[in-house]
Amino acid sequence: MGWIKVVGIGPGDINDMTLKACNSLKECDIVVGYTTYINLIKPLIKDKEIISSGMRREVDRCKKAVELALQGKNVCVVSSGDAGIYGMAGLMYEVVHKENIDLKIEVIPGVTALNAAAAILGAPVMQDFAVISLSDHLISWQVIEKKLELSSQADFVIVLYNPKSRERPENIIKAQQIVMKYKREDIPVGIVKNASREGQQLIITTLKEMANYEIDMRTIVIIGNESTFVEKGKMITPRGYIL
Amino acid sequence: MGWIKVVGIGPGDINDMTLKACNSLKECDIVVGYTTYINLIKPLIKDKEIISSGMRREVDRCKKAVELALQGKNVCVVSSGDAGIYGMAGLMYEVVHKENIDLKIEVIPGVTALNAAAAILGAPVMQDFAVISLSDHLISWQVIEKKLELSSQADFVIVLYNPKSRERPENIIKAQQIVMKYKREDIPVGIVKNASREGQQLIITTLKEMANYEIDMRTIVIIGNESTFVEKGKMITPRGYIL
Incomplete structure (x- = not known):
């Protein structure tokens, strides 16, 4: 065998x-x-x-x-x-x-894609984080929604897999609206398409603006927490060291 | 330069x-x-x-x-x-x-350690998950506690980094007690010490029993969700496919 x-x-x-x-x-x-x-x-x-x-x-x-x-x-x-x-x-x-x-x-x-996307963006995942797939092909949207609600409330860095497909283009907008109930709208958001593949694209924007950019199934979206900042084109969630 | x-x-x-x-x-x-x-x-x-x-x-x-x-x-x-x-x-x-x-x-x-620990345990992280470090060296315990509360409530698979140190042996017990408020006490828990290193050790137990095992800073603890099961010595969180 x-x-x-x-x-x-x-x-x-x-x-x-x-x-x-x-x-x-x-x-x-x-x-x-x-x-x-x-x-x-x-x-x-x-x-x-x-x-x-x-x-x-x-x-x-x-x-x-x-x-x-x-x-x-x-x-x-x-x-x-x-x-x-x-x-x-x-x-x-x-x-x-x-x-x-x-x-x-x-x-x-x-x-995994989140490690690759994070490395490209800078260091956005240095604190506690939640990973959520927005695909409701195998899981009900209600269950996904609850995870978005509670992880936003807890101010996790949030990593979204499968953020958008042709069949459910609206899930990413729904997710954004839930997260905005709890997180500031100017919190940095990193969008990486084709991380470490041909056609790699990188955008650093804000929670408020994120849905204005092209997002598809080959995209990873990383939403920062309260302490995440952007400096010199890099998205960074500080671990908390005193310099 | x-x-x-x-x-x-x-x-x-x-x-x-x-x-x-x-x-x-x-x-x-x-x-x-x-x-x-x-x-x-x-x-x-x-x-x-x-x-x-x-x-x-x-x-x-x-x-x-x-x-x-x-x-x-x-x-x-x-x-x-x-x-x-x-x-x-x-x-x-x-x-x-x-x-x-x-x-x-x-x-x-x-x-990262969670990928290695998961591979050793079987496939415990196939659904949405939250990653929390129990080290309160750089972050206040209150903030960690809130993340434990809300991620348990949302039934994430929960991955704990830095679960125990000599300085704060009680954090893992406190974490267990918080998670038990929301998750069944017989939910599978995987404990991997020295994942993919010399001295690798692997335990699959339950939420109720987890604190009875040796846990230190080189250990990763993975707490399942409502659907996680143990079969033939492997800890599995099914993705939801119908067989």
Whole structure:
């Protein structure tokens, strides 16, 4: 029987991958993944069998990986960013447990989009933070709304994943309005599109103005806390050291 | 004038470092860091000048890096995990801005402790999460308490950094009691000590029992949400896919 590794490939640039992730790809027989992510790591997996499929085929990909591992293949299931944060790690375990198969699964952690976006913006996440996906595909909007309300009230730095899709363009506006009930409207907001990928774009604006900029599913939005400031083009949430 | 890179070296194992972090260390003249972290990457920096110092010397280390860069040296300031999450990135910018020096600073993102701990536990952070440091060295306990209250109320997965120190052994108990006001006492809790380092230890327990285990500053505690479960020794927060 083969093994399955769920590999976080980082935000996009191969240089943001870990050595362990690179080595896992080298050691496997087959790479399974979402087409966009497969394309990001193409140079590393030229000599491998590749099974790629489109969005929302996550369950199928995990089942395919199980099937291949049972045939004796060593399989890497790739996930962008960190496989354990809105990635494929959980689903992979669920599929294996449901089928009651005794397969070896290992999760290889990676640099998640928030780490990459923060590094590009400066240092906006140096204090306690909340991470919220605005996608209501798998979770009800009511649950997301509650998290936005309470994390704003607690003045967390707030990191938004999946802030906008064609199907729900209004979620980001709704989120902004909730956060504005509790945070000053001039609090800095960083918007990073395609962090560490081709087409990287960076905007530093305010809570009030954030919705005026282009935001899509490949964008990470970081909303500061009460102490966040912008200086020389960098967004910084001070950790609290006295200089 | 030289450059400064603030490099996230990941949780500890050199294989969890990114290629960019490795290359930054290779390309620099001098590595500045906390002694413990310097020791983790020793094999990679054998031929480099090293300036290491103890805990709470963070400001001094940043000032030293500036001094060296002004002398024309290329300097890596290392930070464990991700430099942008409770790391050195923010302080480095603050020091440079305060001295009003026009130095090139780059933050190299890394795998933070929560990514590593989650990968070891299974997949406990697949839904929205809040990250809270229990260290009240730089932040008042009242502020931390408010974050614990509201994030528990919102049923975030909660990740605790710096859960316990010799100076404040009671903070973890206080945190547990706050979380228990809102979350079921049988909710799974993962405790990972020395994630991806020598002496790695892993415990999966419950909110009620968590304080009975050894927890220190090198431990990450992950408290599940309403849907988190334990199966075959893995802690999983399902993303919500229907199998």
